[in-house]
Amino acid sequence: MAHRVYGLPGVNIPGGGKKKVSPADIVGLREAAIQLSEILAVDDPESLKKADLAFVNASTSQTDNVGPRTVRLKKLFTLAFE
Numbered sequence: 026m027a028h029r030v031y032g033l034p035g036v037n038i039p040g041g042g043k044k045k046v047s048p049a050d051i052v053g054l055r056e057a058a059i060q061l062s063e064i065l066a067v068d069d070p071e072s073l074k075k076a077d078l079a080f081v082n083a084s085t086s087q088t089d090n091v092g093p094r095t096v097r098l099k100k101l102f103t104l105a106f107e
Contacts, residue, residue, distance in 0.1 A: 028098060038099050040106045057104035076100065
């Protein structure tokens with residue numbers, strides 16, 4: 026939400042800095058969260074598409090590092106706002 030509203034410095038992911046969250050944004054985020062939860066629940070991550078597997082890996086290791094955070098944010102924004 027911080028990137029959507031303010032745009033995070035150094036984060037080059039389109040869709041940030043809108044200053045206001047719309048009802049459509051909230052719906053998009055909710056649907057994206059559901060999709061991401063389903064991706065994380067897959068029994069065989071190796072069967073996932075490359076981008077989905079990158080999200081799983083970024084969600085299960087080094088979660089406090091900038092690289093994995095960027096992967097997760099990019100995936101979220103792709104699903105929620107494109």
